[in-house]
Amino acid sequence: MNLSAAAKLNHVSFPTHDVAREAHFFEQYLGAKLEFVDPGSDSALLRHGNMDIVLEKMPIDVTWHKDFHIGLELETKQAVDALHHAFRQAGIALESEVFNRIGRGSRFFARTPGGIQIEINTREDREAKWDPSTK
Incomplete structure (x- = not known):
């Protein structure tokens, strides 16, 4: 069985200093929909078609x-x-x-x-x- 043929891209996760600003950009310009913000981890989940975009607060520069x-x-x-x-x-x-x-x-x-x-x-x-x- 070729397992790679069954694999679909499920999500991408990006670090960011400003989760709210980054989420707004993905919504306003790229057509993503904000699903939720987790204030405990200061992360957000957006949907873009069938794929999730995770934005995670990072205290250091990437x-x-x-x-x-x-x-x-x-x-x-x-x-x-x-x-x-x-x-x-x-x-x-x-x-x-x-x-x-x-x-x-x-x-x-x-x-x-x-x-x-x-x-x-x-x-x-x-x-x-x-x-x-x-x-």
């Missing part, structure tokens, strides 16, 4: 590797551009402008208030050679 990130996909380039604009207007730390990497679709990188790098992309404008349905 240093992320420069390439560590999570990726989120939007349906259209227009939606990617609109979110990039909203981030800029809100003062969210942008790591890049919107660009199309080797024809794989438009994307940009930004940082959550807690410093997690996120990639926002779309496959709407990818080149046909990157479309698995055409293989």
Whole structure:
């Protein structure tokens, strides 16, 4: 039996200095829904589709590797551009402008208030050679 074929991503857990601020960012910009906050541990649980996002209060700075990130996909380039604009207007730390990497679709990188790098992309404008349905 191939156990890896049965494994589904269940949750991700991120350390942060400010659980409430990080949770608000995930709700406001990324479509997550706050399920509960545990005041005893100062942690929060959000749902994003079928996946949980756990935010845990950390008293020390967390240093992320420069390439560590999570990726989120939007349906259209227009939606990617609109979110990039909203981030800029809100003062969210942008790591890049919107660009199309080797024809794989438009994307940009930004940082959550807690410093997690996120990639926002779309496959709407990818080149046909990157479309698995055409293989």
